[in-house]
Amino acid sequence: MNRYVGAEVLRSEDPRLLTGHGRYIDDIVLPGMVHAVFVRAEHAHARIGAIDTAAARSLPGVHAVFTLADLGEPYAEKLMVQPYPSPAFKQDIRAYPLAKDEVCYVGEPVAVVLADSRHIAEDAADLVEVDYQPVPAIVDCRRALEAGAPTAHIGTAHNLAGSLAVGFGDVEDAFGNAPHVFAEEFLQHRGGAHPMECRGVIATDEPHNEGLTIHSSTQAPYLVRATVARYLEEDESRVRVIAPDVGGGFGPKAGVYPEEIVVPLAARILGRPVKWVEDRREHFVATNQQGDQLWSLEVAADDDGTIRGVRGHVTSDTGAYTSYGLVLALTSLFPLPGPYAIAALDVKLDVVFTNTPTKSPVRGAGRPDAAYAMERMIERVARELDLDPADVRAHNFVRADQFPYQPGHKTAQGAPITYDSGDFHACLDLVKEIAHYDSFKSRQAAARLDGRYLGIGVSAYVEDTGMGPYEGATVRVHPSGKVQIQAGTASQGQGHATVFAQVVADQLGVDIDNVVYQSADTAMFPLGVGTVASRTVVAASTAIFDAAVGVRHKAVALAASLLEAAEADLELADGTVFVKGSPAAGIGLGELARQLTPFNTQAVPEGFTPGLEATSYNVTTGPPTASGSHIVELEVDIDTGAVILLKYSVAHDCGRMLNPRLVEGQVLGGVVHGLGNALYERMYYDEEGQPLSTNYGEYFLPLAAEMPPIEIVHLETPSPLNPLGVKGAGEGGTIPAANAVVAAIENALKPFGVVVNDYPVDPQRICELLDQASVPSPAGDPG
């Protein structure tokens, strides 16, 4: 039965993508198509006076230049819609699709040029003259709530967008009687997601036929459909959204952007297809990023390292607008307890506006921030009490016999947060083994004799995966015997076509080459949610599994009536249903399907519905809890501050693995993303809010040469929440990485008493810390 599930099946997507036959947004060319280029704000905060488009409009090859007013009523006065309303909002400030009379970040779209080619459109965009009257900008979220700070929006009283809190237990008791209380403050900065393909939108409007068709390089075609339909006040049946091959997502492509409104409107006004493909310079300023969070926490601990409670405050930057609701704030706060059984928690979070691009989740969403925060508390306790950091973790972990475990807080919808399964201690033991943790001290001592400073860092995490509310699929057998899966989820490279075919091929006993997967087209499958939050393998594979089981039951029941046999006596194998022991006399799935098609000369057999197919929706009952522990071993060059990553070890539990090779791919990519966050990726802004890192020479993505070998060991504790026992795996690699690195740097520099706290940490910062250290380093500054 399980020929494919659990096997390292090679990806069916690969030959197409490897030979240059993928079809990404920029590969699509439609007859009569014109190219859009956006004129974007040059100031972080300014009033807009006149916009002179005459010179641009008169350039040969230019079809039109639109400002907000040119979009016509009612759009000239209409704000983008809020996809994620929340009672926690204090100010829900959304953008206009094109700026109206104020720009609030560098890169905000102000006008759009439509021309015969991208080249001409860029020429014309340079000719659009916008009268900007700069006003003070707020750039640093740490200052946003100070009295007298500039407001990110003219005419507002303050920069507070919303406030959230998380808590449980008796915090007063936890801190009041604690033998140890430590306070920490640290700034977390995560840059952009930087999929190698930027965003892009192509829209066609056919008012007399099917309406709007939008191709978008999105993670969430159904969210785009819903949002565009709401904005344009169209019925969703008149808006079709297709995500072609998408060159990576990692979060920001799950948002809905002004371009996804303006490009369809332009196509409607011009009566011809319009294409906009974001270039990398735009991506740095116009696509959501994750940004800054300032954490001020206190931890109460016992002598033995027991964490009694955590309390404190977070300031979280949302950028100029709340285009993605307060989602990032929620995912930063609610995962805070992590894998630890803590008696009391009380943390408040303020979401503040700044004159920078909108902030929304990047791989892991706020979970890497929350994990970092809690892991910093563990590190502090271990350091102060002179305990082994791995031991402090093990001491505080939720035990394997405590599942399902409820930390004590509730989701925004009011349900108690519950960890379904796991074995945190086993993961930690596994990773210590492959990292040779117990022998590290001797390696470290030997290296010190050569003047080299090795460090080791441990980090642990849990992830609430498989977010709801649902995902659906249809599984259908054609008379050819081929099996078609249609689903609502969009892939950005995760390997859906392979993994979901594995699930169906096993259920129907067919060769995997006979299963085809189709998705990401709202006209093909009615309802879907999106590929975010490590949810798809849980939400969609469960629906697909259920639909395949439905097809299997229908096939067996039909064969039973045709073969005049009892269902219990039948078997399905090799694509054929037969009486056990007589496979030669069986009926193929294709023939069974033919019996249920309208072109069968006989009537549909009594008691059966047409089509050998089944549709299933999986309504999520709770999030399967993925978990794991990471260890990194590194060297710090105390002369230059360089960090050389030597080995990265991962033990993780994402439940049952449908395809271990693809799980490893997710973990590897996630870890390297986390290493980029820890060591390399920083968006710089000057005091006026001008971004200073807007190309890949100034913004450092991790490259192959600096990345360490990564060893992964799997623990499989199946989730009880779904029939396949799966948990999500897309973000677990990223979540604990930053703390592992920072802790390892601190461990390497322990002789000097260096504490890092903020990330990303670059070599210059390490040298500053060495210069400020309580114990001077040999290469320390003589002055």
Add this chain to the structure above:
Amino acid sequence: MKPAPFTYHDPTTVSELVSLLSSLEDARLLAGGQSLMPMLNLRLAQPEHLVDLNTVAGLDGIEATATGLRVGSMVRQAALMKNDQLNTDMPVVGEALRWVGHFQTRTRGTIGGSLTHLDPAAELPAVSLLHDAELTVEGPRGIRRVAMRDWPLGYMTPNVDEHEVLTSIEFRYWNEPYGYAFEEFARRHGDFALVAVGALLAVHNGVITRAALAIAGATPTPARLDEVEEALVGQPAQPDTFASAGDIVRQREAMSDAYTDARYRQRLAGVLTERALTKAASRAVPAEEAR
């Protein structure tokens, strides 16, 4: 990110090129394109005229002269790296080239392009300084030779006017046994240096008899470290000498930008000087053995 319109010119000889440059206003020379093409795509450069050097004959030769190795300005960095004579006589250039971009950019990037772009953190200007290179510039008034020391006029400003073109560069032999090293600190493999230091060192009976040191990335232009060279000569080739040299370099002024401050650049300059000297000394063939 598409270039603004320009008129493209593809001269085939140096004289055609020179007369073209005399007749054009607002022209840019396109060498390997690894710096100018991004600037064109980003519209940071919007010249009226783009004059392609890739079609000009005679700029891609490498030949030995009595005094050194003359390299045409359009010799690709990849070709230079593979040149046996360069690797024998001026190995520090080959060592520096490994830090220049990536193999996919060195296939197009040229020595002349790098010297003319004159990024303060670039490696090739620094090793050109080390080897006392002489640059040949051709223009409407004929041929002009410029010592590499006189080439940088300021930040990213070479000693060549808008009607002239760099046609070749001669790296000078050192004419005695020596050791060499090129030490660089960059954030990632292939990035521009934060600071890089190159060193050539002749050692006789354990005493430094001649030294050349050049630094990139610390100041707005690459520089020879004359005062350190002078201080080194006559000193024993041993760790405390190199550490003291590092301390001198560390006291030099350095530049700051949005990402890296002067103090850190000074630290790197000191550390890399010490490392380069240490490695160069370890590679210095004692003069008596070489004989």
Add this chain to the structure above:
Amino acid sequence: MADTRNITMTVNGNSIAAQVETRVHLADFLRQDAHLTGTHLGCEHGVCGSCTVIVDGEAVRSCLMLAVQADGKSVTTVEGLADQDGMSPVQRAFQDNHGLQCGFCTPGMVMSLTAYLGENPDPDERDIREAISGNMCRCTGYQGIVAAGLQAAEELRGGI
């Protein structure tokens, strides 16, 4: 008026003649005039490597070369690598080692490694990591790509 030239180049063995605007870079020419969309634009400033193609035997960034500069040259793109089995040894090694996810950086990675292994047939892991450092990937963490490079090198040396 737009500055144009008539150019002819060989792309994957086929001669292509076209009139191009001189400011069009080679990547756009390949994608739009030659209709070969396997060459991808990830940054258009010469850092990400997605647009890497092979020109006269050498790997270059096609966003940093004008189409007019490829006049008379021979260009190989990812579409031109396939052997009779439909994939080259490098391409097959990417599938075997899960060296790709979204596939966007992949053509550039494949072209870089194809060119690199031609120059250095016996690389170690460090060599491969440095060779692909001119190509960015956000999905894989590079480890599968490094494994693919080592496998392809071995196969090309006749070891498999």
